[in-house]
Amino acid sequence: MAGRLAGRVAVVTGGAAGIGEGTVRRFHAEGAKVVLADLQDAAGQALADELGPDALFVRTDVTREEDVAALVDTAVDRFGRLDVMFNNAGIMGAVGPIDATRLADVDVTIAVNLRGVVCGMKHAARVMKPRRSGAIISTSSPAALLGGVGPHVYSAVKAGIIGLSNSVAAELRPHGIRVNTIVPGAVVSAMTAGVVAGGADDLAGAEAALGRTALMDRPLRPADVAAGALYLAGDDAAFVTGVVLPVDAGMTGAGGPSPYTSGRFEEPTALLEAGRRAETEGRGRSW
Template identity: 85%
Template sequence: MGGRMSGRVALITGGAVGIGEGAVRRLHAEGAKVVIADVQEEAGRALAAELGPGVLFARTDVTREEDVAAAVDAAVERFGGLDVMFNNAGIMGALGPIDKTRTADADLTIAVNLRGVLLGMKHAARVMKPRRSGVIISTSSPAALIGGVGAHVYSAVKAGVIGLSNSVAAELRPYGIRVNTIVPGAVVSAMTAEVVAGGVDDLAGAEEALGRTCFMGRPLRPADIAAGVLYLAGDDAAFVTGVVLPVDAGMTGAGGTSPFASGRYEEPVALLGPAASEG
């Protein structure tokens, strides 16, 4: 199978559903061998069976270092190496006011969303450094950059993913390893459906709910994020490291409503008041 990822091996945590599934499908379609590392066995095994022998499911709880290490080892043993590590597994985790936050919920959120990313980087690096090549991508969130759009602990750990990625990018650059972060906007997925619709299976409800507030005519879908992952993983991004790539229809960079798109200032005018001062 040809394609931009031909001859390469990718491991995707949280690869059984949602954004991870989209990335599995896209990288596989571009020729990569892919390891799906996820706790969701039924969905993960079904996806691997659908896509064929070039895709392996490895049951992986990213809070357990032995699981993450075993998934990386499985990629090496089954497919001969590891070229791309996509740390994507995540949960919404602890929800609620800060003064009522349950510490156990916070600890689990940190364990999955930040410690799991650190473990993925650690074990990817031990394979990639001797080969002096590789790509590590991790999923953050607009909640890392904008207050009020995510739960408190989730926002904190997703900001931590960016800081961790940039720090590791500086360390691994001399080894030819690129480390970047992707920031998806609200995506039609099980996680989003649980928050905005009738539950994890209500993808149609999520599509409808997100469609009412989307910036670009339709909600983001996993395939949109997968396109960003493909870019960061591929040769077109050969000199791209230590960056945060938003795939969010401008939510983090252009979240306001422009007065020049409609209404009073849609046609050009000049406000030429007193020239003395803007203040």
């Protein structure tokens, strides 16, 4: 049985670890030829070697337009086309109080997390428009939508990705190209482990730390985000463009518990004026 991306070619930036690695593995398993881009040479080459001839590692700095242009050209030269561009590379970037923020750190955060996405969109569109088909996906964050869950500049650029994607979706729709944003919650990954655990290599510590605050029965893993990216990349999303897909256990849409379904509200009723409750059901009109 053919996979959902059989015959397609995908580029995944930040593809050597975390969400990127999970997506590379899922796209490959679904039949795609995958070009993974990263600055992590050893991890990227090892993943490509593991997956075989339908995977290729290309060392890429997404802040350098010439690198991104060469990445796209390499995908086309090696595999003949480009169907999916997943702009996933990102860093946490500048951290600290706003009144002490170093502008050099701001610049690198913007360069990787937003300018890199612009470059990816530009060069993907360059080769997708003549074929009149393609899917462009970019990784944002709940920090784009909620205050207090990410560093300041990270939050700003992740919000910028949503605005950028929606604007580009309107432009590229007539060319048969879909442009969408995916919003993962906190994922068990090296980047998250570097923040919540003993270091970037402490994935077990990240799993444990995120498990303690998970909104569902376990923490979010790269494979969960890859499943969302697969949907946006494939034919099931043929009429889906300009959307924000949260893969966050409801963090951005249902962040808190439901307070009126338990405790003193466990028995169903209706709250009326001045705190009066509706009478017990079964005696006709109860209010």
